[in-house]
Amino acid sequence: xxxxxxxxxxxxxxxxxxxxxxxxYTVSPFSNLRWYKQxxxxxxVSLTIMTFSxxxxxxxxxxxxxxxxxxxSSLHITASQLSDSASYICVVTFSNTGKLIFGQGxxxxxxx
Amino acid sequence: KAGxxxxxxxxxxxxGQQVTLSCSPIxxxxxxxxxxxxxxxxxxxxxxxxxETQRNxxxxxxxxxxxxxxxxxxxxxxxxxxxxxxxxxxxASREGTGPRLNTEAFFGQxxxxxxx
Numbered sequence: 001x002x003x004x005x006x007x008x009x010x011x012x013x014x015x016x017x018x019x020x021x022x023x024x025y026t027v028s029p030f031s032n033l034r035w036y037k038q039x040x041x042x043x044x045v046s047l048t049i050m051t052f053s054x055x056x057x058x059x060x061x062x063x064x065x066x067x068x069x070x071x072x073s074s075l076h077i078t079a080s081q082l083s084d085s086a087s088y089i090c091v092v093t094f095s096n097t098g099k100l101i102f103g104q105g106x107x108x109x110x111x112x
Numbered sequence: 113k114a115g116x117x118x119x120x121x122x123x124x125x126x127x128g129q130q131v132t133l134s135c136s137p138i139x140x141x142x143x144x145x146x147x148x149x150x151x152x153x154x155x156x157x158x159x160x161x162x163x164e165t166q167r168n169x170x171x172x173x174x175x176x177x178x179x180x181x182x183x184x185x186x187x188x189x190x191x192x193x194x195x196x197x198x199x200x201x202x203x204a205s206r207e208g209t210g211p212r213l214n215t216e217a218f219f220g221q222x223x224x225x226x227x228x
Contacts, residue, residue: 034216043116043202043219089155099168100145100217104154
């Protein structure tokens with residue numbers, strides 16, 4: 001079954017600290033993996049997108065990595081800011097149909 | 113280029129009523145997908161339309177239906193509303209759809225539906 005699992009479910013860190021969010025998937029075959037940021041009550045906004053042949057992609061303080069062999073991805077946030085408080089969603093595209101498979105998300109809270 | 117537009121932003125309905133939500137994709141995008149998001153459940157896929165045809169469908173009851181018009185705008189309808197239908201409904205647009213396609217999905221701000 002094609003699934004995407006994210007951990008931790010929620011995370012609290014202090015402003016200025018780094019953190020890493022995990023995404024494990026069983027989707028096969030897959031064409032790409034994306035990380036989205038969703039502020040409360042708003043639609044998700046894309047942070048990074050990686051194809052199966054890419055290992056890392058950066059967007060400012062956000063760096064995503066992908067290991068297609070172990071089917072794992074991580075999103076690293078550097079020098080966190082209060083505005084990073086949001087849900088982060090990992091999404092994998094199932095190649096056969098183009099369907100997007102969503103993880104449950106990780107809720108990050110950055111405290112001053 | 114305008115983003116994905118969903119209307120209305122907020123809606124309150126009574127149990128048993130029906131509701132229609134609208135989504136206008138980014139100009140030139142032909143694929144529109146709908147999702148239901150509730151606390152603790154993440155985004156649940158409802159259906160996807162491409163060129164007025166439903167391409168994929170999630171595991172929702174027949175009370176949930178949709179359609180897409182020739183200008184790619186899409187509507188989602190929920191009949192006989194239940195309390196559990198209260199959620200944020202999101203739509204996403206992509207240029208295309210289908211296998212091995214790397215086009216990015218752009219989301220609207222969502223419609224917050226509350227059923228009382």
